[in-house]
Amino acid sequence: MSSIPERPPAAGVLADETGYVLMRLGEALQALTDQTIGPDGFRGRHLHIMRLADESPLSQQQLSDLTGLDRTTMVAAIDDLERLGFASRRRSATDRRKHIIVLTSRGRQALADAAPQVEEVKHRLFRHLDEDQRRVLHALATRLLTDARAELGHKPDPG
Amino acid sequence: MSSIPERPPAAGVLADETGYVLMRLGEALQALTDQTIGPDGFRGRHLHIMRLADESPLSQQQLSDLTGLDRTTMVAAIDDLERLGFASRRRSATDRRKHIIVLTSRGRQALADAAPQVEEVKHRLFRHLDEDQRRVLHALATRLLTDARAELGHKPDPG
Numbered sequence: 336m337s338s339i340p341e342r343p344p345a346a347g348v349l350a351d352e353t354g355y356v357l358m359r360l361g362e363a364l365q366a367l368t369d370q371t372i373g374p375d376g377f378r379g380r381h382l383h384i385m386r387l388a389d390e391s392p393l394s395q396q397q398l399s400d401l402t403g404l405d406r407t408t409m410v411a412a413i414d415d416l417e418r419l420g421f422a423s424r425r426r427s428a429t430d431r432r433k434h435i436i437v438l439t440s441r442g443r444q445a446l447a448d449a450a451p452q453v454e455e456v457k458h459r460l461f462r463h464l465d466e467d468q469r470r471v472l473h474a475l476a477t478r479l480l481t482d483a484r485a486e487l488g489h490k491p492d493p494g
Numbered sequence: 495m496s497s498i499p500e501r502p503p504a505a506g507v508l509a510d511e512t513g514y515v516l517m518r519l520g521e522a523l524q525a526l527t528d529q530t531i532g533p534d535g536f537r538g539r540h541l542h543i544m545r546l547a548d549e550s551p552l553s554q555q556q557l558s559d560l561t562g563l564d565r566t567t568m569v570a571a572i573d574d575l576e577r578l579g580f581a582s583r584r585r586s587a588t589d590r591r592k593h594i595i596v597l598t599s600r601g602r603q604a605l606a607d608a609a610p611q612v613e614e615v616k617h618r619l620f621r622h623l624d625e626d627q628r629r630v631l632h633a634l635a636t637r638l639l640t641d642a643r644a645e646l647g648h649k650p651d652p653g
Contacts, residue, residue: 348549349542353632354523354616358538359562360635361520363642364513370646379517383508390507403518457513460641468634473512475623475631476519482619483522487529 357479364460371456372449376419380404380412382453385446388422388436395424395434403484421445516638523619530615531608535578539563539571541612544605547581547595554583554593562643580604 349355368379384398393401399409413436416422421442427433438446461469508514527538543557552560558568572595575581580601586592597605620628 348545350636351632353628353635354527354619355542356632356635356639357516358520358523358527360639360642361517361523363562363639363646364517364520367642367645368513368517383514386507403522456645459645460513460638463637463641464634469512471630472634472638473510473515475627476512476515477509478622479619479631480515480519480522482622483519483526486526486615486618487522 357476367456367460368453371452376415377421377445377449378415380408381416381419381421382446382449384409384412384416384436385421385438385442389438389443389446392435392437394427395436398436416442419445516635526615526619527612530611535574536580536604536608537574539567540575540578540580541605541608543568543571543575543595544580544597544601548597548602548605551594551596553586554595557595575601578604 365379368382372379372382383402387393387398387401395406395409395413398404398413399406402409404412413422413424416436417424419442420439422436422438424434425437427435464472524538527541531538531541542561546552546557546560554565554568554572557563557572558565561568563571572581572583575595576583578601579598581595581597583593584596586594623631
């Protein structure tokens, strides 16, 4: 692994706290994604929901379980997507009480348009980490996410 | 390093995206801290601000720079702390235009009360990672946070 600078960007007494650094990192990445894919009202959160919905037909509840976003946040985000004209709710053919989230053609276009910008910012962000470091970081973050969700009493994700 | 399970907790197509996992991890850690230190209105964010303010006298702007929280969020958080009776704003002796955030004795007590709970949840969360893994995770997350803030145009932190 290549060298990692010693000086922490986090603040004073909190710089040594891995949990704190990870919280600030999560926020910074969300802000960076939002800044990258703007315009108005189109956020990283929407992009993630759209990518999942594009992969397979999912209900609000399934999207909530998969992302770990609470129900209220998920409902608001899907409202946003409907307002942007990027997705719509359709009644499930198998269970009429459920709504399935379906991308519109405009939504699929927005997803395709955002992809290269997201790739570009990802490339810039991870450029100081080699393959091995990225792999290790991914594995450790995934492990912690599993444990943190278990602590929160989240159901394990089916995906 | 001990073995890390292969199965990702993140969802389908997004499970391989390190940035996505890190965003969800940051959220999960914030939710876990909030859940741990409740009661009403006392959040992880407040705890971090209080720990920094307890370490040295800081202005709102300095707290904002140190945490990476934007000005609006910081002002709201300090309003919360005043309402909880945990901190107060005092005019700086050296610059009358600035407010310094000072913990009250009740705030210092709340900080002391929360400490063992936070330690306990940290212990549970990181128990599957050995020393080496924690050290590597900390270094990589710190590096990424530096780069993400640079991308966001944040000023480098003095601490």
